[in-house]
Amino acid sequence: HKLSISVELLHNASLIHDDIIDHDETRRGQPSFHVAYQQWFDYNLAQTSQQKDFGVTMGILGGDYLLDMGFEPILSSNFAANIIKKAVAYYQQAYSDIINGVLFETYLQNLPLKMVSEKDYLAMIEGKTSALFEKSILIGALIGDKSERDKSLLSEFALLLGKAFQIRDDILGVFGKKKKLGKPIDSDIREGKKTLLAIYANKKDKRLQNLLGKPEITEKEIKTVKQIFKDTKALENTKQKALDIVNQARNILDKIKFTNNIKQFFSDLIDFVQFRDI
Structure with missing residues (x-):
């Protein structure tokens, strides 16, 4: 049931934040969320030196966003x-x-x-x-x-x-x-x-x-x-x-x-x- 999606979103929100706290660069064999955004920033805006701050910011906000999304499957259920x-x-x-x-x-x-x-x-x-x-x-x-x-x-x-x-x-x-x-x-x-x-x-x-x-x-x-x-x-x-x-x-x-x-x-x-x- 779609209600189960809520706890999966919560789980992934916690993992995104956890990877920032632990300075982990990979998750499930791929770049962790904040590192992926660091890499994107580095590739597209290489003339600056703010990629790490950008990645961490996106990780914090991305985790918060997933946490917020987790309420929707519960509240919209029948x-x-x-x-x-x-x-x-x-x-x-x-x-x-x-x-x-x-x-x-x-x-x-x-x-x-x-x-x-x-x-x-x-x-x-x-x-x-x-x-x-x-x-x-x-x-x-x-x-x-x-x-x-x-x-x-x-x-x-x-x-x-x-x-x-x-x-x-x-x-x-x-x-x-x-x-x-x-x-x-x-x-x-x-x-x-x-x-x-x-x-x-x-x-x-x-x-x-x-x-x-x-x-x-x-x-x-x-x-x-x-x-x-x-x-x-x-x-x-x-x-x-x-x-x-x-x-x-x-x-x-x-x-x-x-x-x-x-x-x-x-x-x-x-x-x-x-x-x-x-």
Whole structure:
């Protein structure tokens, strides 16, 4: 249904802004939104030196525009007024949660690694990533007239699945293949992101504190960071954490009343999150 377009527009709005914040130049194997506009500016107005500012400006406004567009599929739908009102509230809350999650991530990024806990990380990704999983599914549950009990279980399920997705994404961001992922590898190391990999590894190897987010970090030092993640078993433990959360989500799914095809859809979604290729 076209209503689902709304959350996809919201998702892409957040990605455009995220690429600006993280200084990522590629997305889905193509230049990221703001970089594409930098390139356009450079090609068409090469006599100036404002291409980066132009690209960032277009990225900010482009993301905002997609966010605004996301309301239209909800407001123009043929559902009852009370459903539309609730769907809009879910949409607004999702974006608010994403913003709060990214704000918290930015705060954590500027703290010494030793001050950031696993609890901090999980709280951050619940806003940054899980919120969109949750509100997308709750909009569907709203339309499907699910019971309050099932909505509550779906909310719990979605928040867990979103966390598992982000943990796996953080692993891919260090140990994945750029060509396959379609986005930069190692940017989390360069940006000094306080991922679960880093939090776990820092407990056993304090060298990480001086390497993570180091200005002008070398390729050799990046390889050292990756090796630290392996040697301290941070990689192994992070994978296990994702698996534990996935299993919690599976257990909750079993408690929800669905038709077989819908249950299979969610089961396949869990498999996708669990087995994303590294």
